[in-house]
Amino acid sequence: xxxxxxxxxxxxxxxxxxxxxxxxxxxxxxxxxxxxxxxxxxxxxxxxxxxxxxxxxxxxxxxxxxxxxxxxxxxxxxxxxxxxxxxxxxxxxxxxxxxxxxxxxxxxxxxxxxxxxxxxxxxxxxxxxxxxxxxxxxxxxxxxxxxxxxxxxxxxxxxxxxxxxxxxxxxxxxxxxxxxxxxxxxxxxxxxxxxxxxxxxxxxxxxxxxxxxxxxxxxxxxxxxxxxxxxxxxxxxxxxxxxxxxxxxxxxxxxxxxxxxxxxxxxxxxxxxxxxxxxxxxxxxxxxxxxxxxxxxxxxxxxxxxxxxxxxxxxxxxxxxxxxxxxxxxxxxxxxxxxxxxxxxxxxxxxxxxxxxxxxxxxxxxxxxxxxxxxxxxxxxxxxxxxxxxxxxxxxxxxxxxxxxxxxxxxxxxxxxxxxxxxxxxxxxxxxxxxxxxxxxxx
Amino acid sequence: xxxxxxxxxxxxxxxxxxxxxxxxxxxxxxxxxxxxxxxxxxxxxxxxxxxxxxxxxxxxxxxxxxxxxxxxxxxxxxxxxxxxxxxxxxxxxxxxxxxxxxxxxxxxxxxxxxxxxxxxxxxxxxxxxx
Numbered sequence: 193x194x195x196x197x198x199x200x201x202x203x204x205x206x207x208x209x210x211x212x213x214x215x216x217x218x219x220x221x222x223x224x225x226x227x228x229x230x231x232x233x234x235x236x237x238x239x240x241x242x243x244x245x246x247x248x249x250x251x252x253x254x255x256x257x258x259x260x261x262x263x264x265x266x267x268x269x270x271x272x273x274x275x276x277x278x279x280x281x282x283x284x285x286x287x288x289x290x291x292x293x294x295x296x297x298x299x300x301x302x303x304x305x306x307x308x309x310x311x312x313x314x315x316x317x318x319x320x321x322x323x324x325x326x327x328x329x330x331x332x333x334x335x336x337x338x339x340x341x342x343x344x345x346x347x348x349x350x351x352x353x354x355x356x357x358x359x360x361x362x363x364x365x366x367x368x369x370x371x372x373x374x375x376x377x378x379x380x381x382x383x384x385x386x387x388x389x390x391x392x393x394x395x396x397x398x399x400x401x402x403x404x405x406x407x408x409x410x411x412x413x414x415x416x417x418x419x420x421x422x423x424x425x426x427x428x429x430x431x432x433x434x435x436x437x438x439x440x441x442x443x444x445x446x447x448x449x450x451x452x453x454x455x456x457x458x459x460x461x462x463x464x465x466x467x468x469x470x471x472x473x474x475x476x477x478x479x480x481x482x483x484x485x486x487x488x489x490x491x492x493x494x495x496x497x498x499x500x501x502x503x504x505x506x507x508x509x510x511x512x513x514x515x516x517x518x519x520x521x522x523x524x525x526x527x528x529x530x531x532x533x534x535x536x537x538x539x540x541x542x543x544x545x546x547x548x549x550x551x552x553x554x555x556x557x558x559x560x561x562x563x564x565x566x567x568x569x570x571x572x573x574x575x576x577x578x579x580x581x582x583x584x585x586x587x588x589x590x591x592x593x594x595x596x597x598x599x600x601x602x603x604x605x606x607x608x609x610x611x612x613x614x615x616x617x618x619x620x621x622x623x624x625x626x627x628x629x630x631x632x633x634x635x
Numbered sequence: 636x637x638x639x640x641x642x643x644x645x646x647x648x649x650x651x652x653x654x655x656x657x658x659x660x661x662x663x664x665x666x667x668x669x670x671x672x673x674x675x676x677x678x679x680x681x682x683x684x685x686x687x688x689x690x691x692x693x694x695x696x697x698x699x700x701x702x703x704x705x706x707x708x709x710x711x712x713x714x715x716x717x718x719x720x721x722x723x724x725x726x727x728x729x730x731x732x733x734x735x736x737x738x739x740x741x742x743x744x745x746x747x748x749x750x751x752x753x754x755x756x757x758x759x760x761x762x763x764x765x
Binding site: 580583584585586587590591612613614615616617618 | 642644646647648653674675676678679681683700701702704706735753
């Protein structure tokens with residue numbers, strides 16, 4: 193019989209125990225790991241040594257986790273500039289796995305894992321899956337892409353480590369995905385939230401009701417998604433949706449996850465230490481204040497990363513979580529400092545547009561934002577598909593709806609943005625990360 | 636003659652090729668168009684189609700991934716002489732009916748043109764205009 197661990201009576205699955213460590217013990221562990229990791233990085237990675245030397249910091253200066261702010265930042269460009277193996281701290285003979293991110297321009301960034309790193313990663317994912325209430329009785333369909341992307345193989349390893357039955361579906365072929373969900377009886381699915389919405393739509397077109405499927409948990413990550421999207425997913429698929437956070441530079445998915453309180457993401461800070469800094473000055477900000485998330489790997493051997501600038505904007509929630517976990521939470525990531533676009537001097541995040549759209553009942557979750565430059569003036573157009581019933585036969589009511597959508601956006605971002613109603617199916621459905629912003633400006 | 640008909644309304648983008656696509660789907664399905672009108676806004680238009688088999692038309696469009704709606708409209712025979720349409724509009728007004736839109740059928744009955752008229756209350760309109 194399967195035991196439902198981490199229940200309200202206080203049972204704790206041994207694999208989750210570290211999530212519940214008393215704060216002082218956790219800090220002692222973090223301090224010890226940070227110190228060792230800094231030696232590893234300094235002695236084996238020329239870039240880290242050079243950066244620390246420039247700041248006049250020696251490994252012996254890092255005695256406790258509080259000393260972390262003395263360390264230099266690592267930027268995404270550092271990973272690109274040292275392509276492919278320049279940040280590895282161990283010989284290639286120790287590396288058992290490589291992953292790479294799809295670089296939008298030029299070379300990708302490459303990350304490596306030792307055998308131990310793989311175990312830590314799978315362990316972290318296992319703890320996330322336990323947070324989502326999954327057990328070894330669950331059947332998990334992994335529909336993140338398999339391959340160089342960390343999503344597919346990462347979740348695969350974690351779910352297998354937990355003892356789940358894993359369906360390595362990978363991405364694509366929506367009808368087949370639905371067939372497997374139904375026939376194989378998957379109780380959980382891991383994919384991007386936008387792909388899951390695409391599956392809900394596909395099911396509806398095929399006359400299938402996902403609420404009748406055995407699936408009860410959705411594990412969603414790799415792109416920001418709003419609470420409105422969560423509501424849409426939960427209502428239309430009859431599941432509980434969980435946010436999983438991660439990035440390849442640090443490990444992949446499993447850096448943190450949501451517990452059933454659904455109020456922030458627990459960062460597994462015994463392995464991945466979070467800080468919040470001012471995105472402009474890099475100055476550390478106290479818990480509770482919003483800024484850029486910076487992550488340091490505390491137990492990675494192959495590729496220790498010091499204070500990685502994630503560009504994800506969030507804040508740390510220091511208050512204890514009702515679930516009892518002591519590892520701190522961050523607010524769900526709604527925006528990235530590099531996703532932001534500036535229109536007529538106003539900072540706009542795609543998540544704000546999405547929130548505005550979802551306030552209008554007739555809008556479907558399928559939209560994209562076009563940035564254009566007309567006669568030296570930037571313009572933003574939001575293309576949105578409507579829910580099937582909202583395509584009325586009446587131009588006047590469609591125009592009124594268009595104005596309502598525009599007003600809803602105006603309400604949030606305070607600038608006038610053009611809205612274009614488009615045919616159902618016009619917006620490309622992504623099977624990976626949804627591309628929401630299309631920048632057509634030629635500058 | 637006054638009759639309630641099913642009209643197929645299709646939302647299309649106001650860009651080249653979209654109307655053609657709709658017509659090609661209907662042609663392939665063997666649907667014969669009796670008349671059609673396009674109402675347009677800046678970005679999109681609504682194609683309103685009277686066809687020999689509206690249900691088949693809607694099905695074929697849906698299978699091609701094109702969303703359509705079936706809407707009831709009233710077909711009214713208009714005598715081919717001055718004041719004939721006026722008389723119909725007078726009747727509609729007297730019945731408290733508002734014409735949302737109207738367009739003519741290419742092929743009429745009894746040698747008279749047919750007007751396709753959309754009202755908020757189709758059943759009442761059919762009754763009033765009988």
